[in-house]
Amino acid sequence: xxxxxxxxxxxxxxxxxxxRIGVVKWTKANLFNGVFNSILTIVxxxxxxxxxxxxxxxxxxxxxxxxxxxxxxxxxxxCWSIIPANIRFIIFGFYxxxxxxxxxxxxxxxxxxxxxxxxxxxxxxxxxxxxxAGLFIMGILMKGGLLGLSSVESDQWGGLPLTLMLxxxxxxxxxxxGVLLALGRRSKMPAVKTICILYIELIRGVPLISxxxxxxxxxxxxxxxxxxxxxxxxxxxxxxxxxxxYIAEVVRGGLQAITREQYEAAESLGLNYVQKMRLVILxxxxxxxxxxxxxxxxxxxxxxxxxxxxxxxxxxxxTRSALANPSxxxxxxxxxxxxxxxxxxxxxxxxxxxxRLEKELHA
Amino acid sequence: MNGExxxxxxxxxxxxxxxxxxxxxxxxxxxxxxxxxxxxxxxxRIVICGPSGSGKSTLIRCINRLEEHQKGKIFVDGIELTxxxxxxxxxxxEVGMVFQHFNLFPxxxxxxxxxxxxxxxxxxxxxxxxxxxxxxxEKVHIPEQANKYPGQLSGGxxxxxxxxxSLCMKPKIMLFDEPTSALDPEMVKEVLDVMINLAEEGMTxxxxxxxxxxxxxxxxxxxxxDFGRIVEGNTPNEFFDNPQxxxxxxxxxxxxx
Numbered sequence: 001x002x003x004x005x006x007x008x009x010x011x012x013x014x015x016x017x018x019x020r021i022g023v024v025k026w027t028k029a030n031l032f033n034g035v036f037n038s039i040l041t042i043v044x045x046x047x048x049x050x051x052x053x054x055x056x057x058x059x060x061x062x063x064x065x066x067x068x069x070x071x072x073x074x075x076x077x078x079c080w081s082i083i084p085a086n087i088r089f090i091i092f093g094f095y096x097x098x099x100x101x102x103x104x105x106x107x108x109x110x111x112x113x114x115x116x117x118x119x120x121x122x123x124x125x126x127x128x129x130x131x132x133a134g135l136f137i138m139g140i141l142m143k144g145g146l147l148g149l150s151s152v153e154s155d156q157w158g159g160l161p162l163t164l165m166l167x168x169x170x171x172x173x174x175x176x177x178g179v180l181l182a183l184g185r186r187s188k189m190p191a192v193k194t195i196c197i198l199y200i201e202l203i204r205g206v207p208l209i210s211x212x213x214x215x216x217x218x219x220x221x222x223x224x225x226x227x228x229x230x231x232x233x234x235x236x237x238x239x240x241x242x243x244x245x246y247i248a249e250v251v252r253g254g255l256q257a258i259t260r261e262q263y264e265a266a267e268s269l270g271l272n273y274v275q276k277m278r279l280v281i282l283x284x285x286x287x288x289x290x291x292x293x294x295x296x297x298x299x300x301x302x303x304x305x306x307x308x309x310x311x312x313x314x315x316x317x318x319t320r321s322a323l324a325n326p327s328x329x330x331x332x333x334x335x336x337x338x339x340x341x342x343x344x345x346x347x348x349x350x351x352x353x354x355x356r357l358e359k360e361l362h363a
Numbered sequence: 364m365n366g367e368x369x370x371x372x373x374x375x376x377x378x379x380x381x382x383x384x385x386x387x388x389x390x391x392x393x394x395x396x397x398x399x400x401x402x403x404x405x406x407x408r409i410v411i412c413g414p415s416g417s418g419k420s421t422l423i424r425c426i427n428r429l430e431e432h433q434k435g436k437i438f439v440d441g442i443e444l445t446x447x448x449x450x451x452x453x454x455x456x457e458v459g460m461v462f463q464h465f466n467l468f469p470x471x472x473x474x475x476x477x478x479x480x481x482x483x484x485x486x487x488x489x490x491x492x493x494x495x496x497x498x499x500x501e502k503v504h505i506p507e508q509a510n511k512y513p514g515q516l517s518g519g520x521x522x523x524x525x526x527x528x529s530l531c532m533k534p535k536i537m538l539f540d541e542p543t544s545a546l547d548p549e550m551v552k553e554v555l556d557v558m559i560n561l562a563e564e565g566m567t568x569x570x571x572x573x574x575x576x577x578x579x580x581x582x583x584x585x586x587x588x589d590f591g592r593i594v595e596g597n598t599p600n601e602f603f604d605n606p607q608x609x610x611x612x613x614x615x616x617x618x619x620x
Contacts (some may be wrong), residue, residue, distance in 0.1 A: 261462060261464060261466045262466060262468065264429050264460075264462070264466065265460075265462065265466035265467070265468070266468075267427075267429065267455065268427055268429065268455055268458070268459070268460040268529075269455065269479065269480035269484060269528070269529075269532060270452050270453075270455035270456040270480060270484040270532065271479075271480070271483060271484060272448075272452055275483050275484075279479060279483065280468055280479075283470050284468075284469065284470050287470065361470075
């Protein structure tokens with residue numbers, strides 16, 4: 001009896017059953033199994049037929065790519081020509097036309113540094129120096145006034161470099177600040193704890209728009225007369241403050257997921273608070289919260305477009321300004337699709353990278 | 364009513380390494396440790412047993428201040444345990460602890476687990492710390508696992524790594540908090556063997572355990588705790604053959620079947 005059972009298990013365990021069905025059978029089984037599903041399939045197909053071919057016709061077949069606005073108006077298709085015609089303004093805003101190569105090189109540098117940093121094998125001390133040098137050069141390229149580069153005031157900055165700058169510094173300053181706030185919120189020191197809770201709850205209780213307004217309108221009131229702080233910097237600070245409060249709460253969740261035993265094991269080795277957190281607790285906690293953290297980073301990236309309300313010309317605002325030009329008026333879908341694509345590429349790379357990082361760290 | 368009763372190995376006052384006097388601890392209203400007096404001498408091995416909730420774990424966790432005591436004094440290696448963080452860290456350097464659930468750091472490899480403390484606390488150069496780590500891994504018979512992660516090891520192997528991790532700090536005292544009770548039965552022996560080796564080398568050990576065979580062969584003293592008190596303490600032979608208190612007799616009859 002026992003033997004036969006054992007034999008059965010063995011023979012069954014030899015190979016898994018192969019299930020393979022053809023296209024027709026699959027369609028029948030999944031799309032037309034029953035009256036309701038059949039109707040649903042037909043309606044959906046009809047809807048797709050009505051939507052997709054006209055869109056493709058508009059976007060690719062009847063479209064204009066390098067024409068003038070007049071030619072576009074004569075035709076029915078998409079007028080992608082608005083983008084090449086205005087590309088430099090959309091991307092660089094009011095940055096002096098003949099100096100566009102400078103923000104362009106700066107952006108290339110930023111993107112290559114980011115791509116280089118993606119690989120975890122490159123996470124060494126030299127990378128930090130590369131970033132410091134890189135950011136310094138980017139700063140000089142943008143601002144000028146050194147090495148024979150003519151100076152460009154920051155109120156002329158705009159477009160994609162501005163968006164990238166606000167988000168990059170926003171995210172990279174907000175993250176460590178958020179971690180510190182999370183640690184502070186769990187601190188045993190009442191003063192630290194209270195301050196952190198107050199900060200987090202106050203900031204989270206206010207929309208980003210009002211923080212931006214405050215940074216633009218209220219903040220200068222508190223400064224001594226004659227002293228002004230750059231508008232971009234003020235917006236940057238508001239974005240950092242806002243994002244860090246959200247990151248703090250996510251990180252706190254991660255910290256709570258680490259068992260007390262891990263703390264005790266670290267303590268019993270004689271590690272002090274900083275060592276314990278840095279070497280044992282945070283590496284585990286931050287890994288757990290990669291998905292929600294990236295969610296916050298992505299939404300913070302998109303939220304930088306709110307700086308229009310304090311009259312900064314970020315990517316979205318330069319696009320709208322290009323549309324305000326009478327000759328190109330009315331071609332907003334094309335322009336917005338283009339900008340949406342830029343945002344999508346950035347956000348998608350972030351979420352893609354986070355998934356990869358999660359997998360790699362899951363060892 | 365205390366463990367001080369009779370036995371101590373080389374009982375001169377210079378040899379004292381842990382001294383606990385009049386120790387009390389409460390969790391809220393619950394009086395978990397009640398007037399504990401205990402002196403441990405260098406090289407002494409003590410096994411503590413008792414029913415769950417009797418305060419055994421809390422007692423040894425007070426020794427490296429994972430728990431704070433509210434009354435009484437604890438001296439470890441001549442330093443009094445108070446709120447002073449520097450002193451606490453100094454004592455923790457000298458006191459190794461092995462937990463019931465191993466508590467290895469899951470994000471670090473075995474060798475990183477072992478060298479973390481020496482590198483950061485003892486400020487040993489990385490290379491030297493890794494050599495020490497390998498030495499102790501060999502002592503616990505798993506040098507081949509050095510580059511794996513804790514999750515890839517069996518419970519018995521993890522517990523041996525945990526012991527090696529404590530030993531890498533070259534501690535003067537080792538505390539064991541039920542080191543074998545979370546293990547599958549066939550893995551208990553491999554861990555006990557490592558502990559017996561350690562005992563033979565003269566390590567000062569406080570072990571919470573119900574492995575009575577281990578207590579008989581290794582301990583200088585066996586303590587029985589109940590309701591936050593040390594009910595009885597004696598040499599293993601006396602303790603098992605001739606228990607003095609009714610409560611001890613009942614307990615022994617239950618665990619020895």
